[in-house]
Amino acid sequence: MSTSLPVLTANDFASDQEIRWCPGCGDYSILQQMKKMLPSLGLPLEQIVFVSGIGCSSRFPYYMNTYGMHSIHGRAPAFATGLKITRPELKVFVITGDGDSLSIGGNHFMHLLRRNVNLTLVLFNNRIYGLTKGQYSPTSPEGQVTKSTPLGALDHPLNPIKLALGAEATFIARSIDVHVKHLTETLHRAALHQGTAVVEVYQNCNVFNDGAFNYAQDKTTRADTTIELEHGKPLIFGKNRDKGIRLNGLTPEVVDLSTGKYSHDDLLFHDETADPALVNILARMRHPQFPEPIGVFRSVEQPMYDVQVNQQVESAIANRGAGDLNKLFNSGDTWQVG
């Protein structure tokens, strides 16, 4: 890397390719916030790689003026893992969707997280298969009527945050496509995290699942339907910041702060380093019973697989010397003919 940091703008990250998402798609906003965030990392374009799977969101790399790979369905984490082991110094983003990451690629998603490869994964969750024109996805709610579920979806949906917790991801966050400030900040924190950072982004598919996240997107209601997690601070929400979340045993409950019965001290304080069991309680808070948490659920430091693989190589060389093939071939039992 050059010694002088490049001064880049969002536009420097735009490729010359025409963007082909449907007009009004939430992906545009995510792309824009990503471009706005990237200059803050201080990295030159060539140090960044976007790896994606298949689906609407996975066209993302084509629109970035960085290195990129549009791979195969569900497997982006595997490509990214091989890339990071080979080139740990690169900044790698994995762009994926709910079908890509949680259905066909569920296995790779889980193993990426448990290995804690040092990269940032952005999961565009629109609760629908968009590119194949409207079948239900693993995050579609029960009963949802789609092209492939005319009488309503039967399967219980996956909650990506809970799945990530189960795989002990070291950084887990959620944001919303049109909540631009929050999204930019969340992406920024994720990009700075050392280890696998998962960001679930609520993304509206205005063609096949329009309004799935209206409650969380709508500026007039989102103060009441979402709750911003802030490390070390009590869980407070509401337009007038007059509601909070307290724990009753292991059960969260919404309390009214305006009556004087409860004060901030009664509330649950968010701790990004808390035991996953506690974070799971937050992950289980769903609309409409609860405001849905957005922001960083968990951020802890753990050894990173790609770094460790390379450390093993380095220490093997330090301990045993760089390998010499001629020496290896001639080791052990040999014999001379002629």
Added chain:
Amino acid sequence: MSIDAPQAASKRVQVVSGITVRLVGDSGDGMQLLGTQLTNTSALAGNDVATFPDFPAEIRAPRGTRAGVSGFQVQFASHEVHTPGDTLDTLVAMNPAALVTNLADLRAGGLIIVDEDSFEAKDLKLAALEKNPLDEETLTDKYRLAKVPITKLTRTAVHDLGLSPKEADRCRNFFAMGLVYWLYGRSMDTTMRFIASKFSKLPAVREANERALKAGWAFGETTELLDASYQVEPAKLAPGKYRNIMGNQALAWGLMAAAKLSDKDLFYGTYPITPASDILHELCRFKNFGVRTFQAEDEIAAVCSAIGAAYGGGMGVTCSSGPGIALKAEAMGLAVMLELPLIVIDVQRGGPSTGLPTKTEQADLLQVLYGRNGEAPIPVLAARSPGDCFDTAIEAWRIATRFMLPVVILSDGYIANGSEPWLIPDMNNIEKISIKHPGPRTEADPPFKPYSRDQLLSRPWAIPGTPGLMHRVGGLEKANGSGNVSYDAENHEMMVKLRAEKVANVASILPPQQVMGPKSGQLLVVSWGGTYGACHTAVQQAQSAGMSVAHCHLRHLNPFPANLGEILHSYEKVLVPELNLGQLRMLLRDKYLVNAMGLNKVKGKPFAVSELVSKIKEVCTASGNGRHA
């Protein structure tokens, strides 16, 4: 390799040209270990050797049963050998199941050594035998039988070492080994060293195994059951320094050599599968050679990780057997589209599906050639012997990087686990693999075109981190040159043809195909992969018998060598022996309109030389009759 000479009363040493021995016992009896030791010892004695380990899919199949029999066959000789031998001179059987399931392969007059202590009623029952086969008169009529109380003698040898009866019995294989070593005048040094290092932390076990080995030898020297020992002189191999090498080991070393020759670090992404896993086991030991092994969560992740490594500029390799290759198909197609160098190794086993995991077969040729969606051609190379795996790996990487494409290496269970003497190469004498990554560009330079072409249609390998070369690759069709996504009809057809032509261009850098034997004649035997040894030996025997036959062994299955058509049409008949139902034969008939015949076998076993010789004879005779009719 006859040991039929008249037998004298005293202990004699008979010189013979070659011996084929099979060691058989329970899968937990350590037969593979014994076989490896006998192989190494024989190789060190200067013999040419070829081996055939044959074991059940279960790690510990029910003890004493026929299903649990594990065997290791080795031929060692004072002449060149290319196969582990058709018929056995000596069969060492540790139990009744092992004896009865292998007896058919012993030649008349051959020697049987059994552990007579393991022929009790309960042992016979486990082997589903009503009578003790050792009591059958036909056994002693047809063969020479040495009933040795191996268990009792082993227990006696180690009785004061404080081992449990079970531990003591686990030394039985070394007693048998000692006896075999005596029989063939083999030095015990190599095995003594092996025991010392293997059991260095278990002094009592080490001592017990050493004693068992020596006791076996001493028993041979004193027993009246065996009246002669045999000597096999060193073989006249090409001069140089040799070591013994197994196929999977040679593949691993070949990959490491290819990495070194191209100044790359090896990334090996794989998922455990029989019979390929030993390549992983071998490579993961060599981190100080810059090797990064990645045991992925599945076969798909394994190949994808290797492609990711290739995009990053590393030497990406993935490996599996047939079932795993099926799972990798989509990603292999992506590698075709991305035009990135990649090696995919298929160590074939009996199929379809899970098939016969521990048995050999050659039935994945069509899978690796055609088992992908769309027109997705990939060069395919097949190794012919354990040692040849080394050269094949290097050549595969040379092709992959010269042409920017994935390359498949076919091996099989037979050569993967088989071993042979290997003339140790000098890394300084192997041609380097030159790779040039394009350098940085500025805005003043013309825009970078990731899908521009050289004269052989290869594209530049631009790697992340290089300023000014930012580009996106992906599975959608590419516009030639710019590499941008293109749905243009004309471009697509052009790209499909271009990718095919690029693979065809590989033939332009291949050396011409050679044949062993006359340049034209009655019959050409065409083979590929692990059947090389048997076909080579069979053709040599047929030639010695005066038949007009030549042998053409293919390393390159796609593209074929440029002169192959000419060769095929220079013989009246073409015979293609394969351990499948005729896959190469179909390809040859399709491409060259040649009336190729097949000799096909799918029994999980390699060809016996005799099977091939009799087929060659049959074809030549029919052909001869035809001519004179």
